[in-house]
Amino acid sequence: MARVEQRRIGMMGDEAVAYAIKQVEPDVVAAYPITPQTIIVERFSDYVADGLVRTEFVAIESEHSALSACVGAAAAGARAFTATASQGLALMWEILYIASSMRLPIVMVIVNRALSAPINIHCDHSDAMGARDSGWIQLFCENCQEAYDTAIQAWRIAEHPDVQLPVMVCLDGFVVSHTLEDIEVLPDEVVKEFVGERPLVRVMGHEGEVPYRLDPTGREPLSMGTFAMYDLYFEYKRQQEEAMRAALKVIEEVGREYGELTGRYYGLIDQYKLEDAEVAIVGLGSSMGTAKDAADELRDEGIRAGVLRIRSFRPFPTETVREALKGVKTVAVMDRALSFGGPAGPLMMDMATVFYGLKEGPTMLNYIYGLGGRDISTDDFKAVAQDALRAAEEGVEGLPVKFVGVRE
Amino acid sequence: MSSSLPGWKELPMGGVAFRPSTDIKTGEWRLGFRPVVKEEKCVGCAMCVVLCPDMAMGLGEEGKAQVNYDYCKGCGICARECPYGAIEMVPE
Numbered sequence: 097m098a099r100v101e102q103r104r105i106g107m108m109g110d111e112a113v114a115y116a117i118k119q120v121e122p123d124v125v126a127a128y129p130i131t132p133q134t135i136i137v138e139r140f141s142d143y144v145a146d147g148l149v150r151t152e153f154v155a156i157e158s159e160h161s162a163l164s165a166c167v168g169a170a171a172a173g174a175r176a177f178t179a180t181a182s183q184g185l186a187l188m189w190e191i192l193y194i195a196s197s198m199r200l201p202i203v204m205v206i207v208n209r210a211l212s213a214p215i216n217i218h219c220d221h222s223d224a225m226g227a228r229d230s231g232w233i234q235l236f237c238e239n240c241q242e243a244y245d246t247a248i249q250a251w252r253i254a255e256h257p258d259v260q261l262p263v264m265v266c267l268d269g270f271v272v273s274h275t276l277e278d279i280e281v282l283p284d285e286v287v288k289e290f291v292g293e294r295p296l297v298r299v300m301g302h303e304g305e306v307p308y309r310l311d312p313t314g315r316e317p318l319s320m321g322t323f324a325m326y327d328l329y330f331e332y333k334r335q336q337e338e339a340m341r342a343a344l345k346v347i348e349e350v351g352r353e354y355g356e357l358t359g360r361y362y363g364l365i366d367q368y369k370l371e372d373a374e375v376a377i378v379g380l381g382s383s384m385g386t387a388k389d390a391a392d393e394l395r396d397e398g399i400r401a402g403v404l405r406i407r408s409f410r411p412f413p414t415e416t417v418r419e420a421l422k423g424v425k426t427v428a429v430m431d432r433a434l435s436f437g438g439p440a441g442p443l444m445m446d447m448a449t450v451f452y453g454l455k456e457g458p459t460m461l462n463y464i465y466g467l468g469g470r471d472i473s474t475d476d477f478k479a480v481a482q483d484a485l486r487a488a489e490e491g492v493e494g495l496p497v498k499f500v501g502v503r504e
Numbered sequence: 505m506s507s508s509l510p511g512w513k514e515l516p517m518g519g520v521a522f523r524p525s526t527d528i529k530t531g532e533w534r535l536g537f538r539p540v541v542k543e544e545k546c547v548g549c550a551m552c553v554v555l556c557p558d559m560a561m562g563l564g565e566e567g568k569a570q571v572n573y574d575y576c577k578g579c580g581i582c583a584r585e586c587p588y589g590a591i592e593m594v595p596e
Binding site: 197198199200260297299300301302303308318319320321322324327328331332334335338339 | 509510511512515516517518519520521522523524525
């Protein structure tokens with residue numbers, strides 16, 4: 097596809113997502129309309145009220161119900177969207193597993209915010225980490241532009257015949273959701289063409305091959321949400337794992353196709369000055385932008401620093417990460433969530449697994465930061481990189497887990 | 505597990521029903537008693553047909569209650585509710 101002319105609009109992350117979803121125009125948007133809901137759904141409901149979309153908008157009594165409504169809509173063959181944050185995602189937990197196990201390609205945007213208690217509305221990744229093993233694809237965005245782009249790409253990834261899994265698009269609370277940014281948007285018809293219609297895969301039901309949707313006419317009958325015991329359940333879980341592995345390829349393919357259209361290429365990871373790096377900062381989300389500035393400053397001071405931002409946290413791009421960090425001496429893994437009592441933060445556990453059992457790998461340290469929206473500065477990242485370099489020289493004493501920016 | 509069951513590559517995705525649920529003869533779960541219709545007492549009112557939670561009761565050609573033992577779990581509701589005392593639970 098040829099490059100398309102785009103418009104520049106000033107929008108915050110929430111608005112950018114709402115704008116993308118307006119262009120996609122899903123059949124159903126079901127969402128809980130008040131706190132912890134974000135402006136995404138508020139803006140989208142404006143579009144509905146103004147008659148700019150034909151979407152069926154369901155303002156519903158809880159997030160548990162919001163996702164349940166999306167499950168029903170997607171099972172009937174519709175495109176369904178919802179958005180939530182923190183406690184809302186926590187309340188959805190039961191239905192998260194049902195959506196992914198029933199292989200429903202729902203798209204949900206999560207504005208990453210801390211979990212209670214104490215009550216806090218600001219950014220960290222605890223909410224998404226709680227959903228880590230729920231079978232959803234999780235894509236983390238760095239800025240408003242990427243949030244817009246990913247909210248469009250997510251449909252193609254979710255609905256790909258080899259994937260058929262729900263996608264969570266994650267963006268940092270306030271840092272992205274409420275920050276105004278100049279972003280490039282595609283014309284409506286280009287978005288419509290890019291996402292197309294939801295393709296329905298075909299499956300063998302109890303009366304032969306049928307499209308994957310509930311058919312109220314009974315002409316193409318399919319029963320979903322059935323019962324499977326120890327003789328079948330395990331096989332379905334193995335299928336879900338295979339779909340996740342297939343998603344690795346699809347995320348890259350969709351990113352490439354979107355890049356040809358927009359000039360903005362996205363893949364599983366985002367590499368910044370890693371080619372000759374001796375120290376790499378690895379993490380998720382908006383703070384990796386700060387880390388890139390820190391890497392520039394470190395290079396001015398003669399330290400070869402780079403940044404590896406994980407965009408696809410689930411599926412985790414193990415081989416891509418291993419390849420990207422080849423030759424790096426030391427790695428600082430940044431976790432914006434805690435696994436209380438665990439050996440390290442959730443991202444560190446994955447990163448350690450990437451290099452487990454290999455004869456050679458980098459020194460690796462884990463830094464917990466930014467909980468409840470605490471800021472992290474370029475100076476903090478520079479100190480982290482220097483600490484990681486020092487550990488590579490002097491060795492790591494005790495647990496390789498440290499806290500950045502917490503008062504003693 | 506049993507090799508007669510499909511592997512993960514063969515199974516349709518998402519846990520959809522891949523064979524009719526009537527293939528599973530739930531009557532095998534019946535424990536202890538089974539309903540037997542005394543045709544001389546049955547008037548064909550079909551109360552048992554309406555009340556059977558497993559749709560295992562029907563009316564035969566003669567218009568009398570008929571039990572499908574493939575799906576009858578032996579709960580005894582039909583015998584208890586029959587207004588004419590035409591169904592008896594018999595030990596198996």
